[in-house]
Structure formats: C-alpha cells, structure tokens
Amino acid sequence: PDATGAAAPVQSAPPVHGKPSAPAESIPQEPDRPEPQQPLHPARPPAPTAIAWESVASAASHAAAIPLSQQVAEEETDDEEAPAGAAELLQLSEEPEPEAGARALPDGVPEDGVYADVDVAIVMESTYPYLKGGVSAVVHDIITGNPDLTFGIIHITWDSHSPLKDLYGMPDNVAWVRVLYLSMEEHQEDFLRARPRDLRMNRRQRRELSRRILGAMLSLAQDGQTEPLWDIISEGLSASRRYPVWAILGTREFMEAYHDMMPDLGMSMTDVFWCLRDFFSLAYAVLAEPVPRAQVYHAHTTGYAMLLGVNAAREHGTKVLLTEHNLYVRDTVNTLLERRLDLNIRLTDYRTFDVTGRERMWMAWWLEMGRLCYPYAYASTYLYPRAITEANELGGDAGRAIVIPNGIVTSEFDASYVARLAAIEEIKKEGADKHLWKLVYIARVVPIKGLLDMIDSVRLMVDRGLNIHLDVCGPTEHMPSYFEQCLTRIVEQGLESVITIRGTVKVRELLPEFDLFVLPSYNEGLPVVSLETMGAGIPTVSTDVGAVRSVVEDMIVTDDGQTWDPCGIIIEPGDPTVMADKVQEVISDVDLYERLSLNARGRVEAAYDLVKVNASYNKIYRQGGAGEQAGARADRGGA
Known part of the structure; x- marks a missing residue:
C-alpha cells in the first residue's frame, strides 16, 4: 500500500436508526448508499452511532435457571399485553415482500456456499478487503507474510449496499470471505418475525428467563462475571441456539422484570424497549448465523468482531486472538459523546458521566461488550506499550498482552x-x-x-x-x-x-x-x-x-x-x-x-521490520493451534 492508504484508519458503520449527530469525527459513508429505512413506531430520539465496525449491562439480580429441557409449555393465549411499540417486533406481514433481483455475491464468497476449515479467520469490521486504509493494509501484510497458513475473512458491514468489491486482490492462501450484515433490514425474515410463542415457554418460564437475562447483565456489570451471559448467548442467540431469546423482549414478563430490576435508568419504558431492541438486533446479526471453522479467530476490534470471534471459538472449541489497532471501545464512546477521541475512558464511566439515559445505555453497551469479550483472548496484541495500560482500564488483561508494532519493508x-x-x-x-x-x-x-x-x-x-x-x-x-x-x-x-x-x-x-x-x-x-x-x-x-x-x-x-x-x-x-x-x-x-x-x-x-512483525504473528497463531488444520480435519472425519 502507498502511504496515503496507510494513513486511513478503520471505517465505521452507519447508525442503527436515524441520522447520527455530529460526532468528534463524522462517519464517512458512500454517497450512493441508501439510508436504512425508518421503522414505523412512535417517535423517539435517533440511536447513537453504532460505529466502529463501532450494552445495556445494568441493574438486576441473578436468578437460577430452569433447564429448558425439563420445561413443559403451558397453553398459550394471543391476547397478552405487550409494551407500547412492541407491535413492530411481533407483527407478521400480511404478504411476503416481493423478492428482489438476484444480487451478485460479494467478492471472495464461495459460489457453492462451502467454507473450508482454515488456520486463521480474520474478523474485520467494515474494512478489509473491501475498503482501503491503514488497518486493511496491515491485515493484507499479515496474510501475505504468512503463506504457510490458510486464512478466511469474516467481514462485518452495515448492509448489502456496502462496498463489497475486493480492492486488494485476494492472496492465494485466503480460502473464502464470509460477509455478515448488521442492519435490521437485512434480517426481515428471521429477527423481525420472531414471536413470543416461538420461545415455547409458559408465563413462569418466560418470567424466569427474563430475570435470568437481566441477572446475567448485572453479574457482568457489577462483578465482572461473563459466563452467565455467555450461557444465554449460547442457548438463545448463537447458531446452535435452542430458542430465539430475542423474542422475549416483546413479552409482558420481560418488561415487568425490567421494571422490577432496572428502575433507575431514567428512561421511559418505551424508550428502553427500542434501545434494547437495537441491542438485541445487533447481537443477533453478529451471533446468530453460523461461521466457518478456524483454529484461531483473529478479531481486529474489541466490538462486534471480538464478540463474533469469542462466540465462534466457543462454538467450535478453538481460540480467539485480539489485535487492537486502536482502543475501539474508547473511540466509540468518545464519538457517541462527541468528545475528542484521544480522551481517556474507563470501564465504569457510564455510571458517573452526566449524560442522558439513552447515552448511558449505549455507553454501557460498548463498555460492557469489551468486558464480556476481553477475558477469552488467549493473547491480545497492541501497537505500543501505553495502549496496554489504557486497555486495562477497559477490562483488558495485561498478563496476556503483547506489543507487536506495524512494520514496513x-x-x-x-x-x-x-x-x-x-x-x-x-x-x-x-x-x-x-x-x-x-x-x-x-x-x-x-x-x-x-x-x-x-x-x-x-x-x-x-x-x-x-x-x-x-x-x-x-x-x-x-x-x-x-x-x-x-x-x-x-x-x-x-x-x-x-x-x-x-x-x-x-x-x-x-x-x-x-x-x-x-x-x-x-x-x-x-x-x-x-x-x-x-x-x-x-x-x-x-x-x-x-x-x-x-x-x-x-x-x-x-x-x-x-x-x-x-x-x-x-x-x-x-x-x-x-x-x-x-x-x-x-x-x-x-x-x-x-x-x-x-x-x-x-x-x-x-x-x-515487516518480516519480523509477520514472524511474531506466525508464532502467536501457532500457539493458538494454527498450522494443525490437516490433523484436526482428519480427527473430525473431514477430507
């Protein structure tokens, strides 16, 4: 890459709903990209920018879970009350939407839909291989500098109108690209069609699940316990889910549990509903679809990429590596609050900052997402020593942190x-x-x-x-x-x-x-x-x-x-x-x-020196099990 390309950092996603207010740096968008359509629901403030390719983890007490395998559903009725605005989540279309013309596959996506096992799956938010920039250039150097390993690319972007043309020329050791979309508009047939009845739970079971979800959020926010929430993700959001957990949001039981366990958010129940629905939809977009198997999932941001990487590693029994080119969580929160991006942010700041209730929820979403994911990286790489100290204030683990700078030939x-x-x-x-x-x-x-x-x-x-x-x-x-x-x-x-x-x-x-x-x-x-x-x-x-x-x-x-x-x-x-x-x-x-x-x-x-940099990544990849693909596939009966 030339020096101009190297100077550009991570691109970011457009807002979840509505247009963003002017942040410290407005998020560049392609001029021909259509705005996400506004859903029909009561007027509410636009959601803060969902950047970074940019958590409500708040009050509730932990409730013991009843194993779903032992639950027996009672007879359902259709006349139960739901909170204002919940109709959008529950409503089914009278007629199916007309199918659009066949859309060309993004560059690198296998036409036959078969994704081979790889040594390393690079997980990117918006950038490589469809956008030029500094992070993309670094990732391309890592891949080309490790020809002895096989790679896949998991590319998280906003919607199918985003850039999807390969700008780098796919290296021979890249087996595939898997593209995932964050926009709710891309999930009309799955997320938006879910009904409470799809949970196949009676009222008591929905009540227990609601309190369990909120209790897991509290365990994370107050005690740093990550497993309760990951257990719920595995059961209700991951590709191997047993029930669609997001369907609980439109139930009276969930809103009653919220009112009982989260009384101090300073928001109306309607606003809370829409904010939570945004969070559920983003989590669904990242976690609900199956991703190909890799020995190492290498996430290049602490946000959605790391969330996906941790979940995929848990699903496949493999490992996740984190590289922070910048402190994603800090930059995202500062953008949300229209602050200079170099200002420091600490993990608990969402509790003490003088912000609106809605801003507080979005701060918590990003900060607690980092805390949820940091512990699962077998190693985290940073560009300079001071970043390790700054990451510690956001939940990072200095004991597993390594400095690997960028390099050039x-x-x-x-x-x-x-x-x-x-x-x-x-x-x-x-x-x-x-x-x-x-x-x-x-x-x-x-x-x-x-x-x-x-x-x-x-x-x-x-x-x-x-x-x-x-x-x-x-x-x-x-x-x-x-x-x-x-x-x-x-x-x-x-x-x-x-x-x-x-x-x-x-x-x-x-x-x-x-x-x-x-x-x-x-x-x-x-x-x-x-x-x-x-x-x-x-x-x-x-x-x-x-x-x-x-x-x-x-x-x-x-x-x-x-x-x-x-x-x-x-x-x-x-x-x-x-x-x-x-x-x-x-x-x-x-x-x-x-x-x-x-x-x-x-x-x-x-x-x-770039050769030394790539050798450092190769060593870390192999510590995570990369380079063992042939034996691993044979053990599972693969080709």
Whole structure:
C-alpha cells in the first residue's frame, strides 16, 4: 500500500436508526448508499452511532435457571399485553415482500456456499478487503507474510449496499470471505418475525428467563462475571441456539422484570424497549448465523468482531486472538459523546458521566461488550506499550498482552532515502533560510486528522518569514463539508500559493520531494505512513497520539546494544502555535535536521521490520493451534 492508504484508519458503520449527530469525527459513508429505512413506531430520539465496525449491562439480580429441557409449555393465549411499540417486533406481514433481483455475491464468497476449515479467520469490521486504509493494509501484510497458513475473512458491514468489491486482490492462501450484515433490514425474515410463542415457554418460564437475562447483565456489570451471559448467548442467540431469546423482549414478563430490576435508568419504558431492541438486533446479526471453522479467530476490534470471534471459538472449541489497532471501545464512546477521541475512558464511566439515559445505555453497551469479550483472548496484541495500560482500564488483561508494532519493508524506500541524503547536502550548500522547505500532510481530510490546525500553523510560519510550502496528500471525499471548511480557511488566510491540495496520490513516488512530515492528528494507532516517511529519511513533527511518541521519540535499543535517538519532535494536539514553533526549530538548523533524518532511517530499520512483525504473528497463531488444520480435519472425519 502507498502511504496515503496507510494513513486511513478503520471505517465505521452507519447508525442503527436515524441520522447520527455530529460526532468528534463524522462517519464517512458512500454517497450512493441508501439510508436504512425508518421503522414505523412512535417517535423517539435517533440511536447513537453504532460505529466502529463501532450494552445495556445494568441493574438486576441473578436468578437460577430452569433447564429448558425439563420445561413443559403451558397453553398459550394471543391476547397478552405487550409494551407500547412492541407491535413492530411481533407483527407478521400480511404478504411476503416481493423478492428482489438476484444480487451478485460479494467478492471472495464461495459460489457453492462451502467454507473450508482454515488456520486463521480474520474478523474485520467494515474494512478489509473491501475498503482501503491503514488497518486493511496491515491485515493484507499479515496474510501475505504468512503463506504457510490458510486464512478466511469474516467481514462485518452495515448492509448489502456496502462496498463489497475486493480492492486488494485476494492472496492465494485466503480460502473464502464470509460477509455478515448488521442492519435490521437485512434480517426481515428471521429477527423481525420472531414471536413470543416461538420461545415455547409458559408465563413462569418466560418470567424466569427474563430475570435470568437481566441477572446475567448485572453479574457482568457489577462483578465482572461473563459466563452467565455467555450461557444465554449460547442457548438463545448463537447458531446452535435452542430458542430465539430475542423474542422475549416483546413479552409482558420481560418488561415487568425490567421494571422490577432496572428502575433507575431514567428512561421511559418505551424508550428502553427500542434501545434494547437495537441491542438485541445487533447481537443477533453478529451471533446468530453460523461461521466457518478456524483454529484461531483473529478479531481486529474489541466490538462486534471480538464478540463474533469469542462466540465462534466457543462454538467450535478453538481460540480467539485480539489485535487492537486502536482502543475501539474508547473511540466509540468518545464519538457517541462527541468528545475528542484521544480522551481517556474507563470501564465504569457510564455510571458517573452526566449524560442522558439513552447515552448511558449505549455507553454501557460498548463498555460492557469489551468486558464480556476481553477475558477469552488467549493473547491480545497492541501497537505500543501505553495502549496496554489504557486497555486495562477497559477490562483488558495485561498478563496476556503483547506489543507487536506495524512494520514496513525498509528496502522499498532505499531510493527515497538516497535522494534525501543528497537533498541534505544541497540544503547545506544553499543554507536553511534560502531553501524552500516542503512540508507534507499525508492523511484523510477529516476533522480528526487536524488539517485546519495545520493551515493555521502555516499562516503563522508565513508571517514569521519562513520559506515553506505544504502539500496535502490524501482522500478529500470522506467528509466533503470539512474539506470545504479547509478550502475556505486556506482562502481566508491567503495561503492559496503556499498550500497545494493533491488529493489521493501515489505518495511513495513523491517522497523524495518532501523535507518534513507533519501529523497534526487527534487520534492514531501506529500510522504506517509514519514508518514509510521514516524509511525515506524524512523527519517528523507530530502530535502525541497513539504509538507516535514511541515510534518517533522514545529511545530504541537494539539486541546488540545500539541506540537510536529521536527522529522528530512530539507536541500536544490542538496547538497550531506550538506546531509552527517546532517546525521552525527543525528547518532552521540543518545539523539538527540531518541528525533527525539519519535517526529516522535507523529507527525504522531497527524496530519496525515487516518480516519480523509477520514472524511474531506466525508464532502467536501457532500457539493458538494454527498450522494443525490437516490433523484436526482428519480427527473430525473431514477430507
């Protein structure tokens, strides 16, 4: 992938219902994707954005379960009361919907519907292989860098109108892609048709089940006990379910249990019903369909991907591995609350934040989903050490956490590095004040990447008489309104001749043109673009986000004792003046600039080699049982 592609993080799903309010970073959607149709029910506020490809786990006491195999259903009646709004869940259509024309299968999905057992099933939310971006690029490198293992891709996306064209060229060791849809509109024939009678339970049994569900939520939220809720998922939501647990939501018994056990949510019963129905529908979309067997399910987010991965591993008796490219739960909650994504979130914050009842429920949904899933990973990988500490506050287990950074093939940047060394000699001859310093921003043009801040910094530097030019490289179409703001700011600041918007370009081919990489972002994991510019010997001035400080500034000591000093300067996000100060510091001192350039190349060679990164993943996969597919299939009588 080129550096522009590497700069883009995870894409996210559209909202469950209605349009999202403007979060810290609005979620890009394809312009030709239709909005999910609004269901016919009483007016209610739109649900917060279901991002991240972005839990009610609240009050109730645990109730002992009666084994369903020992229950005998009493005679059912059809005139029982249900809460306002429940009719949508229970109502059957008078006539079946007309069938649409045959839709082409998503790229990579087997035409015969047969999914072979694989060593590793990569579980993605929205990204690989149908969207370009940093996470997709990393996953593609992992797959191609482990040709001795077989892979499948489980791709979770919003609906069948989402991008489903392979943009990477499926590697030979990928056996299949399995696509799952989150939107309730994709589950008209299953989720929405369920009736309480499908439970085949009498009133007493429904009452016991309702209290058991709410009790399991309480056990998770208050005591961190995960098994009670996973038992219910296995019985009533997984592919091997014995009853459709979501049908309980439309019963009087469930709402009575909620009223008794969750009296302090600060929401009307109608609002609670619709919120819970959203949660049930999302859980159903992720858990209810069978997924192919893998020795290791490798989830790349803590949300729906990890929820699916844990459930699949439990169903098949295999294992789940988690990789957090960013702290998904933190970013999702901050987006929900329209906060900066780099602000810290703790597991219990949904209990103490001053938010609406509906926001509190969605905070709980995401935070408790993380707590439900974290304990089942046999290992969790992070891009930098600080992320492990931050994940601990969300329920992660430091004892099973491993740091595996992103990596690049350094030799691919040899020509650019040679050109940089030559450029430094030319700068020495002409002098720092005479040289036109070419700065480059490489990222999507969206609020979270901070381009407006960078434009303000450029104005400050021009006012100081610095001889600079800024190139903006990266997609501009993800958020047109923000792009227009940036264009307007450039004109207002009189910077048309100083800033060039290049859009999506092959940045690798342009790297020899640039002197300094600037990253004014508010949120990152470990941006591959940082490694790529370092491989070309380009120093950095960046905000302190994600792994950037460890990549750019922290001391690196190799196995043979060699040390590498910083290759740039790190600043706090959101301060255009400091950005201007530090850029000026770098470009005013050629000796400093040369040291930073040499350190950039040395650091990436020493610590971010892609071959070593892929070897680390191979080792972890094999610890989870990958590479044993032939023997495992033979034991089960497979081919």
